[in-house]
Amino acid sequence: MLEGAEFYFNVDHGYLEGLVRGCKASLLTQQDYINLVQCETLEDVKIHLQTTDYGNFLANETNPLTVSKIDTEMRKKLCREFEYFRNHSLEPLSTFFTYMTCSYMIDNVILLMNAALQKKSVKEILVKCHPLGRFTEMEAVNIAETPSDLFNAVLVETPLAPFFQDCMSENTLDELNIELLRNKLYKSYLEAFYKFCKNHGDVTAEIMCPILEFEADRRAFIITLNSFGTELSKDDRETLYPTCGKLYPEGLRLLAQAEDFDQMRRVAEHYGVYKPLFEAVGDGSGGKTLEDVFYEHEVQMNVLAFNRQFHYGVFYAYTKLKEQEMRNIVWIAECISQRHRTKINSYIPIL
Amino acid sequence: MAAQGLRAQVDSLLLQLLRDLEELEAKRAALNARVEEGWFSLSKARYAMGAKSVGPLQYASRMEPQVCVYTSEAQDGLQKVWVVRASAQTPEEVGPREAALRRRKGLSRTPEPESSPAPRDPLNWFGILVPHSLRHAQASFREGLQLAADMASLQIRIDWGQSQLRGLQEKLKQLEPEST
Numbered sequence: 001m002l003e004g005a006e007f008y009f010n011v012d013h014g015y016l017e018g019l020v021r022g023c024k025a026s027l028l029t030q031q032d033y034i035n036l037v038q039c040e041t042l043e044d045v046k047i048h049l050q051t052t053d054y055g056n057f058l059a060n061e062t063n064p065l066t067v068s069k070i071d072t073e074m075r076k077k078l079c080r081e082f083e084y085f086r087n088h089s090l091e092p093l094s095t096f097f098t099y100m101t102c103s104y105m106i107d108n109v110i111l112l113m114n115a116a117l118q119k120k121s122v123k124e125i126l127v128k129c130h131p132l133g134r135f136t137e138m139e140a141v142n143i144a145e146t147p148s149d150l151f152n153a154v155l156v157e158t159p160l161a162p163f164f165q166d167c168m169s170e171n172t173l174d175e176l177n178i179e180l181l182r183n184k185l186y187k188s189y190l191e192a193f194y195k196f197c198k199n200h201g202d203v204t205a206e207i208m209c210p211i212l213e214f215e216a217d218r219r220a221f222i223i224t225l226n227s228f229g230t231e232l233s234k235d236d237r238e239t240l241y242p243t244c245g246k247l248y249p250e251g252l253r254l255l256a257q258a259e260d261f262d263q264m265r266r267v268a269e270h271y272g273v274y275k276p277l278f279e280a281v282g283d284g285s286g287g288k289t290l291e292d293v294f295y296e297h298e299v300q301m302n303v304l305a306f307n308r309q310f311h312y313g314v315f316y317a318y319t320k321l322k323e324q325e326m327r328n329i330v331w332i333a334e335c336i337s338q339r340h341r342t343k344i345n346s347y348i349p350i351l
Numbered sequence: 352m353a354a355q356g357l358r359a360q361v362d363s364l365l366l367q368l369l370r371d372l373e374e375l376e377a378k379r380a381a382l383n384a385r386v387e388e389g390w391f392s393l394s395k396a397r398y399a400m401g402a403k404s405v406g407p408l409q410y411a412s413r414m415e416p417q418v419c420v421y422t423s424e425a426q427d428g429l430q431k432v433w434v435v436r437a438s439a440q441t442p443e444e445v446g447p448r449e450a451a452l453r454r455r456k457g458l459s460r461t462p463e464p465e466s467s468p469a470p471r472d473p474l475n476w477f478g479i480l481v482p483h484s485l486r487h488a489q490a491s492f493r494e495g496l497q498l499a500a501d502m503a504s505l506q507i508r509i510d511w512g513q514s515q516l517r518g519l520q521e522k523l524k525q526l527e528p529e530s531t
Contacts, residue, residue: 071402107401111408118411118476128408175471179479226480291399291482330402334394340387 005202009310012090017309020318023081024306026053028325029351036332037344042067045333067333074326078319079131085315092200096312098159099193100319104133105160106189109141110182113150113173116142135159146172147181163188166239176231183223183240190216194244200312207305207313214301216245217274218294224255224264225290246271288346296348299324303350321350354526361519368512375505378498385495392488399482409476417470418496429511432503434496437470 009017028036032052039045042065046058057073058065086097108129115125122142129138137154144150150173151164167184171177190212197208220241227237238256241247247255247267254267268274277293288296302317302324328347335344397405418434425431474481474489 068402068406114409114476118409120411125408128403130403175475176479182478183480223480226482230479232479289395289399289484327398327402331394331398334397338387338390338394340391343391 005204005310013093013312016085016088016093017314020085020314021306024314024318024321027321027350028052028328030349033328033332033347033349036329039332039336042070042333042337045070045329045336049329067330067337070333071326071330074329076131078322078326081322082132082319093312093315095196096315099189099196100316101132102159102163102189102193103186104130105135105158106133106163106182106185108133108135108138109150109155109160109185110178112138112141113144113178113181114175117173117175117178144173147177160185160189162192179232180236180240183219186219187240187242190219190242191244203308203311204313207308207311208316211298211301211305211313211316213245214273214298216242217247217251218298220245220247220252220255221264221268221274221290222294224258225261228260246273292346292348295324295327299348299350324348325350354523357519357523357526361516361523364512364516364519368509368516371505371509371512375502375509378502378505382495382498382502385491385498389488389491389495392484392491395484396477396482396488399484400477405477405485410473414473415470417473420500430504430507432500432507434500 032048035048036045039048046065049058050056054074054077057077058070061069061073082097086094089097111129112122112125115122122139126138135158137158140154141150144154147164147167147169151161151168155161155164163185166188167181173181194209194212194216197205197212223237223240234256238252241252241255243249243252251267251270254270255264258264258267265278268278277297278290280288280293281290282288298320302320305311305313305317328350331347332344335341393405415437417437419437420432420434422430422432474485477485
């Protein structure tokens with residue numbers, strides 16, 4: 001790809017970039033969060049959100065208002081914006097958007113397979129799937145017994161098909177295997193997305209590649225942390241780590257051998273980016289968890305993406321920032337509804 | 352005198368009742384704290400995993416209980432309540448069965464007796480790699496279960512103590528009608 005995106009980016013994508021920057025300006029500010037934190041009930045939260053860009057999005061909700069309903073409506077709003085961007089996009093931005101939706105598709109596939117394991121009805125789960133990850137073959141997912149079945153019968157026509165290379169096996173889909181499948185699919189997806197951005201080159205690669213490298217390393221750390229004390233073996237664990245991050249290859253090998261949090265921390269100390277993150281983790285129930293620290297770092301990177309023009313990273317960054325905003329609002333709403341206000345200020349301010 | 356003995360009994364019963372009430376209050380406060388902690392840890396798990404990943408979508412409407420409640424009569428006629436994990440089977444029959452297997456070592460292996468499959472850990476409804484906040488939530492709720500059983504036993508004892516007290520006070524009134 002020729003360098004010099006500033007010469008021709010606006011021809012195809014200028015309108016959408018302008019639009020997404022407008023949407024980004026309407027994210028909640030610190031003052032909005034302060035107002036939300038002072039609410040006493042979920043009805044107050046609804047009233048405060050009416051003064052923001054969310055407007056009357058909860059107007060049609062019947063009483064009583066629950067946190068889950070707020071989350072569903074926020075998600076629908078994000079989905080409407082995303083679909084608008086996607087419908088007006090041209091190549092290669094459309095492929096970029098398709099890559100973005102693949103992660104939600106993977107979540108939906110896993111949700112449907114778990115539902116099949118629990119013998120739930122497909123119809124009720126289909127309604128609850130993530131709207132950004134909808135694809136036409138979704139209803140047929142529950143008939144598959146093994147990953148090869150799943151691929152051959154259902155997913156071969158979807159964008160998820162290329163990610164199935166490492167996942168084809170004849171094992172029946174029980175809980176452990178579904179978890180392994182989820183992580184392997186996500187690993188292939190992340191590596192493919194990284195390659196796409198890198199091949200695109202230009203400002204997009206400069207912005208998106210560090211973000212995706214961080215995402216890969218974050219997944220490696222979180223998988224390791226959550227696998228302590230489970231039946232997942234170290235070799236299995238190593239096959240789940242995405243290889244497009246800074247930790248590849250030595251860090252991932254060391255991480256696969258880690259057996260507790262301190263060993264993980266020692267691996268992170270070899271990397272200048274991750275050492276300060278691990279130092280910010282509080283111990284026990286007092287301070288921040290590792291996930292909080294990673295979310296903060298992700299928000300910083302996404303906000304910085306808006307400092308450059310003429311790249312696709314603004315769309316990715318906007319979607320991720322909007323999701324963080326949704327997480328913040330859901331957290332504040334849960335603290336209010338459970339009347340447990342000690343940690344209500346643990347949200348991550350964006351603007 | 353009979354009245355003196357009765358009064359002593361009333362006193363000791365009252366003291367026991369007050370002790371039980373204090374213990375019940377302490378246990379109730381602990382149970383509330385555990386349940387609050389559990390729900391809060393669930394919120395933290397939702398923050399880490401996604402709001403729809405920890406909720407009714409993940410579990411079936413029919414589920415096998417992991418913990419059962421048993422009651423029994425103690426010697427003073429009071430009912431005692433306690434909780435038992437479903438997988439805790441008494442291993443008494445293993446000994447003789449093993450010996451039987453050993454004796455028949457040369458022959459074809461006897462099929463092992465059908466044991467009920469261990470109930471799945473509800474934590475695995477949400478995946479194998481779950482955040483620690485979800486594990487904390489499970490631990491908090493489990494502690495709360497034992498507390499709830501203790502509270503039930505205490506409540507039964509308190510009710511019985513109250514009725515005993517009322518009975519004794521009636522008797523006392525009958526014995527000394529002029530002192531009321």
